[in-house]
Amino acid sequence: MSGWVLFGVVAILIVCGLAVTAIAAFGLFKFRFALNRMHAAAMADTLGIMLILCGLIVATGLHFASLKLALIIVLLWCAGPVSSHLLAGFEVATSSKFKENCESDTDPGKDGKEE
Amino acid sequence: MSRIRSNYEKSFRARFLRYIMGEDELPEKDYMPDFRKQIDIEKEEDEKATEHYLVPPLEDPMSDAKRYAEMSGLRWFRRLYSVMAVLLCIAISALLIYNVTFMPRFGADDSPMNNEVTERYLEKAGEETGTVNVVTGLILQYRGFDTFGETHVLFIATIAVMILLKMKKKDKPEEAVGEPVGGDVILRTIARVLVPLIFLFGFYVLVNGHLSPGGGFSGGAVIGAGLILHSAAFGFSATARFFDEKIYDIIKVGSLVLYSMLIIYYLFTGANDIDSIVPLGKLGNIISSGLILPINILVGAEVACTMYAFYSLFRKGGI
Numbered sequence: 141m142s143g144w145v146l147f148g149v150v151a152i153l154i155v156c157g158l159a160v161t162a163i164a165a166f167g168l169f170k171f172r173f174a175l176n177r178m179h180a181a182a183m184a185d186t187l188g189i190m191l192i193l194c195g196l197i198v199a200t201g202l203h204f205a206s207l208k209l210a211l212i213i214v215l216l217w218c219a220g221p222v223s224s225h226l227l228a229g230f231e232v233a234t235s236s237k238f239k240e241n242c243e244s245d246t247d248p249g250k251d252g253k254e255e
Numbered sequence: 256m257s258r259i260r261s262n263y264e265k266s267f268r269a270r271f272l273r274y275i276m277g278e279d280e281l282p283e284k285d286y287m288p289d290f291r292k293q294i295d296i297e298k299e300e301d302e303k304a305t306e307h308y309l310v311p312p313l314e315d316p317m318s319d320a321k322r323y324a325e326m327s328g329l330r331w332f333r334r335l336y337s338v339m340a341v342l343l344c345i346a347i348s349a350l351l352i353y354n355v356t357f358m359p360r361f362g363a364d365d366s367p368m369n370n371e372v373t374e375r376y377l378e379k380a381g382e383e384t385g386t387v388n389v390v391t392g393l394i395l396q397y398r399g400f401d402t403f404g405e406t407h408v409l410f411i412a413t414i415a416v417m418i419l420l421k422m423k424k425k426d427k428p429e430e431a432v433g434e435p436v437g438g439d440v441i442l443r444t445i446a447r448v449l450v451p452l453i454f455l456f457g458f459y460v461l462v463n464g465h466l467s468p469g470g471g472f473s474g475g476a477v478i479g480a481g482l483i484l485h486s487a488a489f490g491f492s493a494t495a496r497f498f499d500e501k502i503y504d505i506i507k508v509g510s511l512v513l514y515s516m517l518i519i520y521y522l523f524t525g526a527n528d529i530d531s532i533v534p535l536g537k538l539g540n541i542i543s544s545g546l547i548l549p550i551n552i553l554v555g556a557e558v559a560c561t562m563y564a565f566y567s568l569f570r571k572g573g574i
Contacts, residue, residue, distance in 0.1 A: 215449075222445045229439065 150199045157191030164188060173241040174231045178224050185220035189213070275447065385535035385544030386465040394470070395547050396521070403518045406554055409561045410511055416565060422572035439488075446488030453481035457555070464551040465544045471551040475558025482563040491571060500574045503560055510556040517546050517553075 160183055167180025193213050197206040232238060359366035376389055376397070384392035394402050461474030486494040524531050536543030567574050 218445055218449055222442055225441055226439060 146198065150195045153191050153195030153198065157188050157193075157195060160184065160191060161188035174235065175228055175241070178228055178231075182221065182224050185224065186217060189216055189220075381538055384547065385538060386547060387539055388465055388467060388470070390468075391465045391470045391547060391551070392544070395550055399518055399521055402554070403514070406511065406514060406557055409557060410507070413507070413561050413564050416568050420568045420572055424573075426572075442488045446484055450481055450485050450488075453484065454478060457481060457559075461552055461555040462541065462548070465547050466539065466541070471554025472558055474551070475555035476562060478555065478559040479562025482559065483566045486563075486567065491567065498563070503564065503574050506556050507560040507564075510553040510560075514550060514553040514557070517550055521546060 164180050164182075164184035167183075168177050171177045171180060190213055193209050197209050200206045200209070235241070363369075376393060380386060380389040380392045380397075384396045386392035386396075457474050457477035457480075459474075460469035460477055461471065464470030464474065482494065482498060521531075523529075531545060533545040535545050542548065564574055
């Protein structure tokens with residue numbers, strides 16, 4: 141009985157993680173502007189990987205391997221957002237059509253008022 | 256009541272705390288908007304410069320009908336191009352999938368790779384090389400000559416990149432061109448935490464190469480990645496405090512020469528059937544398996560130097 145509960149928890153975690161990653165991949169190809177695409181990809185970087193690795197931790201049980209998996213989550217959560225922050229910074233710095241892409245109908249923002 | 260020592264500023268604890276907290280002050284402004292403004296100015300200057308050279312467009316000599324005929328040919332070609340590209344992709348995929356069906360099933364015991372060579376390695380590696388991780392024993396002892404050549408390939412590749420990209424000393428900038436000194440605040444904060452851990456993990460992989468998955472090449476790659484992260488976060492001048500060109504030369508050439516000497520000893524004793532003076536030790540201990548542990552460390556130093564040298568040469572033209 142407890143085996144089935146464990147299997148259910150693992151399955152739910154991994155399927156959720158796969159779903160998040162699939163949505164992120166969909167968004168990556170659906171959006172046009174680079175910052176929007178990075179926003180979509182960041183989900184797979186953080187939430188998707190965390191859910192999948194949590195599922196694997198539950199599957200292995202309390203073991204030295206599960207500690208290593210937890211450390212992988214910590215490392216990826218440190219490294220992934222920072223690298224996407226740097227990429228976004230360079231996109232802002234080098235994109236020639238940055239202002240046009242960042243305009244929105246609801247909130248014109250500072251740039252919109254100036255023009 | 257405790258009293259602050261007179262030389263507290265120089266003590267290990269104070270220096271360590273300063274390192275954790277971040278020694279230098281935060282920059283006043285984020286550098287990105289400034290960088291952007293600079294690009295805008297450059298673009299305006301470019302536009303001004305091109306205004307003088309603008310020539311009014313000439314009358315088109317081609318008639319409309321002729322141009323339309325040419326355009327239709329182009330359209331037809333594009334359509335054919337996309338159709339042919341898809342067909343070619345499908346044909347190649349089908350060919351590859353068809354070939355896969357001839358391969359032996361995964362893990363089948365009658366597949367041609369499960370022959371007496373694999374059996375012999377798995378049975379005798381522990382006793383002959385003293386390694387728990389058979390792969391390390393394989394690449395550093397049974398195929399030691401091959402790995403020796405690979406390490407030389409790394410060395411020669413670095414030399415080739417140096418010939419192409421290394422600048423003269425007076426032309427060489429202290430930092431990479433177009434980069435703010437010190438880098439990004441968020442990157443620096445994360446790097447302060449991660450760089451020591453990456454170095455530690457790389458050394459663990461190096462030293463445990465004969466006991467667990469890992470070894471010289473992977474551990475060296477991890478250490479090289481740590482060096483690259485350090486120089487990307489704190490600037491090349493910060494990395495040069497503990498890893499400048501002089502130390503790079505000593506480590507790179509020294510490790511290769513030492514490795515060559517060890518491998519010559521290996522080959523000499525192996526070819527003449529002489530017992531090595533280095534004992535194999537107890538299977539599973541950290542200090543065991545003879546010369547494999549020092550060779551792993553030397554290969555790791557070589558690989559780490561190569562990775563950092565590539566990054567540094569491409570970024571600023573020097574080490």
